Amino acid sequence: MHAGLVEVAGRGRATMFMVVHAAVCVLLARMGAGRDVVVGTPVAGRSDPALEELVGFFVNTLVLRVDVSGDPSFAEVVERVRAADLAAYAHQDVPFERLVEELNPVRSLSRNPLFQVMLALQNVPEPQWNLPGAQVRSASMFAPAARFDLAITLTERRDEQGAPAGLTGDILYATDLFDEGTVQALARRLAGVLEQVAADPGLRLSDIDVLTDDERTRLTTGWNDTATEAPHVLVPESFAVAPDAVAVRCGRSALSYGELDERVDRLARYLVALGVGREVRVGLCLPRSVDMVVAELAVWRGVGPLFRWIRSIRWTVGVHGGRQWCAGGGGDR
Structure with a gap:
């Protein structure tokens, strides 16, 4: 040396x-x-x-x-x-x-x-x-x-x-x-x-x-020994075992596993129709809520990388780097 x-x-x-x-x-x-x-x-x-x-x-x-x-x-x-x-x-x-x-x-x-x-x-x-x-x-x-x-x-x-x-x-x-x-x-x-x-x-x-x-x-x-099943894999299994059990709760809002699976599937199909897939980034602008969980699971089910901002503001759909950037808004739908 x-x-x-x-x-x-x-x-x-x-x-x-x-x-x-x-x-x-x-x-x-x-x-x-x-x-x-x-x-x-x-x-x-x-x-x-x-x-x-x-x-x-x-x-x-x-x-x-x-x-x-x-x-x-x-x-x-x-x-x-x-x-x-x-x-x-x-x-x-x-x-x-x-x-x-x-x-x-x-x-x-x-x-x-x-x-x-x-x-x-x-x-x-x-x-x-x-x-x-x-x-x-x-x-x-x-x-x-x-x-x-x-x-x-x-x-x-x-x-x-x-x-x-x-x-x-x-x-x-x-x-x-x-x-x-x-x-x-x-x-x-x-x-x-x-x-x-x-x-x-x-x-x-x-x-x-x-x-x-x-x-x-x-x-x-x-520290990196954290291998586990992803949430979007666990949800269908839980739906099959106990579809009426509460899956997610935030304040007064709650969804059963069956309701959660239905909403996640509907939003995932919508995102895929917009072009979401591998290497397409999806930005979420949502407050902590049931909708945030639905949106995250839908993005994972649609196989798109996720970027999340926890804010109580609205966002719009735009284009970033030549790829579709889909973003959700907080509050009412």
């Missing part, structure tokens, strides 16, 4: 950070963040050569805003990200605090004023300390308190020849907003997005799958 992402970056004249940034934008957009995605990222703040050898903390925060509307391909998202990132880098010396002061957004102690997701990519080799008579290694630090809703940090690995050797990462999250399972699922989704776009950067945003395997199984097999 890492090698594929490097190739995507090369083709788009982008950096690895830009490719990762594009993947995060795609994931957030697909997860419901909208089409205007804003993230923050830290920069070293040493653009002036005079600061290169100076000891001190000069890190600044950039706000990166990317538009992913129009269902672009991932390669197109990389282009948009590249343009947005380069524009931000050109003004990286503007202090974040000055930007907040100038924009003057609505403030809240519960969130950052300009973005809620921080993204960082570490791709600088770990320094090697050679001290006489001592072995030195880096020590892990406990995660600090979360300053953002999510802080995503990825680390790019290279082998001794400089070839891609993988990406690792971690996510620091606000525990009052997310639990561990949710963030782990988000990490798996991000890994899935990176794998997909590395294999095919031409994928459209809408074609990039963000479901995990367990979620897909739950949707297609678990």
Whole structure:
């Protein structure tokens, strides 16, 4: 995957950070963040050569805003990200605090004023300390308190020849907003997005799958296990067993199975005479009533797709897309 992402970056004249940034934008957009995605990222703040050898903390925060509307391909998202990132880098010396002061957004102690997701990519080799008579290694630090809703940090690995050797990462999250399972699922989704776009950067945003395997199984097999007989099949069977039993009731109006079958059959024949059949759409504009049930069963019996609006207004017969569109009115007939 890492090698594929490097190739995507090369083709788009982008950096690895830009490719990762594009993947995060795609994931957030697909997860419901909208089409205007804003993230923050830290920069070293040493653009002036005079600061290169100076000891001190000069890190600044950039706000990166990317538009992913129009269902672009991932390669197109990389282009948009590249343009947005380069524009931000050109003004990286503007202090974040000055930007907040100038924009003057609505403030809240519960969130950052300009973005809620921080993204960082570490791709600088770990320094090697050679001290006489001592072995030195880096020590892990406990995660600090979360300053953002999510802080995503990825680390790019290279082998001794400089070839891609993988990406690792971690996510620091606000525990009052997310639990561990949710963030782990988000990490798996991000890994899935990176794998997909590395294999095919031409994928459209809408074609990039963000479901995990367990979620897909739950949707297609678990929650979708609703096989049952359709109402228009059950009604004739009930009519044969108990034709005088009440089939549908709404307020003071009621129909037995026999009456319901008769009215459904009469309306279905009328719809078929109008041309209703397979692939012909039928719109219903009816209040909740006995007539609504009759109309729905008649449409199903006439083998036409159903679109229903529950309104207490009238509708008219019209044409839509070159096919007959039959609509019923509420109230009296």
